[in-house]
Amino acid sequence: MTHAIETHGLTRRFDGRIAVEGLSLTIEAGTVFGFLGPNGAGKTTTVRMLAALIAPTDGDAVVAGHTLGVDDTALRGSVGILTEQPGLYDRLSARQNLRYFARLYDLEAARADAQVERYLHLLELWDRRDEPVGTFSKGMRQKLAIARALLHEPSVVFLDEPTAALDPEAARTVRDFVKGLRAEGRTIFLTTHNLPEADELCDKIGVFQRRLLRMGSPSELRAELFGAGTVVRLVGDASRYIPVARSLAFVREARADGDVLTVQLDDPDSRNPDLVDALRAAGARIRYVERLQHSLEDVYLRLVGAHK
Numbered sequence: 001m002t003h004a005i006e007t008h009g010l011t012r013r014f015d016g017r018i019a020v021e022g023l024s025l026t027i028e029a030g031t032v033f034g035f036l037g038p039n040g041a042g043k044t045t046t047v048r049m050l051a052a053l054i055a056p057t058d059g060d061a062v063v064a065g066h067t068l069g070v071d072d073t074a075l076r077g078s079v080g081i082l083t084e085q086p087g088l089y090d091r092l093s094a095r096q097n098l099r100y101f102a103r104l105y106d107l108e109a110a111r112a113d114a115q116v117e118r119y120l121h122l123l124e125l126w127d128r129r130d131e132p133v134g135t136f137s138k139g140m141r142q143k144l145a146i147a148r149a150l151l152h153e154p155s156v157v158f159l160d161e162p163t164a165a166l167d168p169e170a171a172r173t174v175r176d177f178v179k180g181l182r183a184e185g186r187t188i189f190l191t192t193h194n195l196p197e198a199d200e201l202c203d204k205i206g207v208f209q210r211r212l213l214r215m216g217s218p219s220e221l222r223a224e225l226f227g228a229g230t231v232v233r234l235v236g237d238a239s240r241y242i243p244v245a246r247s248l249a250f251v252r253e254a255r256a257d258g259d260v261l262t263v264q265l266d267d268p269d270s271r272n273p274d275l276v277d278a279l280r281a282a283g284a285r286i287r288y289v290e291r292l293q294h295s296l297e298d299v300y301l302r303l304v305g306a307h308k
Contacts, residue, residue: 001263002029003026003027003028003029003062003185004027004028004029004030004031004063004064004155004156004187005022005025005026005027005033005050005061005062005063005156005189006025006026006027006061007023007025007026007059007061007062008024008059008060008061009022009024009048009051009058009059009062010022010049010056010058010059010061011023011024011043011056011057011058011059011062012023012042012046012049012054012056012057013057018208018210019045019051019210020042020045020056020211020294021042021043021048021210021211022059022211023059023060023208023211023212024212025044025212026163027051027187027189028187029155029185029187029188030185030186030187031182031188031203031204032182032187032188032190032201032202032203032204033180033188033189033190033202033204033205033206034190034191034192034198034201034202034204034205034206035047035189035190035191035206035208036191036192036198036205036206036207036208036300037195037197037207037208037209037304038209038304041208041209041210042159042209042210043191043208044084044160044191046074046208047081047158047160047191049061049062049068049137050068050079050158050189051063051075051076051081051158052068052069052075052076052079052142053076053081054121055069056068056069061161063078063079063156064078064079064154064155064156065078066078066266069152070217073158074151077102077105077106077152077154078154078155078156079154079156079157079158080150080151080152080154080156080157080158081145081150081157081158081164082142082145082149082157082159083145083158083160083162084161084164086141086142086144086145087145088133088141088148088164088304089133090132090133090134090147091132091133091134092132092133092148093129093130093131093132093133093138094118094120094125094128094129094130094144095116095129095130096118096134097144098115098116098119098144098147098151099112099113099116099134099147100153101148102115102116102118102151102152105151106150106185106219106283107151107152107299108234112151115149115151115152115153116126116147117292118173119147119150119151120147122147122177122179122180123143123144123146123147123148123177124171125140125143125144125172126142127129128140129152138165138166139165139166139167139171139200140161140170142162142164142165142170142174143170143173143174144165146162146174146177147259148168150181153185154186154199155186155187156187156189157186157187157188157191158189159178159188159189159191159281160189161191161193162174162178162190162192163192163194163197164192164193164194165176171197175197175200175201178190178201179201181196181275182203183186188201191232191255195295195296195297195300196295196296198218198296199218199295199296202218204216205217205218205221205296205299206219207221207299207300207303207304209304213301213304214303218272218296218299221296221299222257222294222296222298222299225294225298225299225302225303226264226292226294226298226299226302227252227264228264228265228266228267228268229262229263229264229265229291229292230261230262230263230265230268230272230289230290230291230292231260231262231263231278231289231290231292232259232261232262232275232279232284232286232288232289233260233261233287233288233289234259234260234261234283234284234285234286234287235259235284235286236259236287237250237256237258237271238256238257238258238259238260238261239256240258241256241261241279241284242254242261244278244279244282244284245261245263245275245278245279247278248271248274248275248278250264250265250266250267250274251263251264251265251269251275252264252265252266259287261279262292263275264292268291270287276289
């Protein structure tokens with residue numbers, strides 16, 4: 001199976017209101033896919049459809065090799081899902097919670113115990129295994145909910161805001177854990193508002209607002225939306241060197257802010273020496289040169305802002 005998730009025209013309406021419109025995408029197995037969009041964009045509805053928790057109004061999908069609406073029971077057994085609310089039993093201990101959900105996944109007792117122990121160790125909860133979950137912090141509950149989603153070793157895992165409201169140490173543990181899942185070859189469908197986190201974790205990004213606005217790797221989306229560029233910090237006012245930069249055939253645009261000259265150009269790796277030579281020939285004193293970096297937030301705001 002090369003494609004872990006494949007959808008064609010997936011649509012969901014609620015009382016005539018379109019929540020998800022014509023979603024078509026393909027996600028390769030072993031990919032961390034970031035699904036980004038504002039609140040109310042339809043991200044959770046999409047996850048619920050892909051996990052066979054609600055049916056689409058139109059369109060079709062194949063998840064983990066199972067056709068949505070045809071093999072729903074097998075599909076649910078092949079995916080794990082972390083919802084925004086962990087939904088754990090406060091009076092039960094961590095171990096009791098996981099044993100209960102392991103039975104729902106039809107794991108035999110011996111395997112269930114082994115899986116419970118494994119994930120409690122991996123998520124650093126073993127020392128608190130017999131304490132009531134109601135005494136756990138938000139971060140501990142979140143990690144326990146992730147463990148629950150993985151007990152049956154699903155090939156596709158849906159994580160809805162996995163590090164929301166976690167302290168930095170707990171968030172780092174979860175991010176490292178996600179990287180470990182990818183190294184095992186699992187497919188992660190990640191919804192998050194934490195854009196630096198998505199940039200760190202995700203192989204592919206989909207920006208979504210009721211329909212898919214754009215999809216690609218973070219670097220592909222940056223290049224597509226902003227092009228390549230170089231930042232040159234000079235001694236003195238950089239604006240005097242804008243005409244020099246613009247006179248070069250490979251330069252698309254140049255602008256200045258104080259002592260910083262920002263140049264958009266084709267193929268910076270090969271053209272930067274020519275740019276530097278031209279500036280120096282014009283009398284510029286250069287402090288340093290670096291690649292222009294646009295954040296994933298810049299990409300997200302450009303795409304979402306254009307579709308408001």
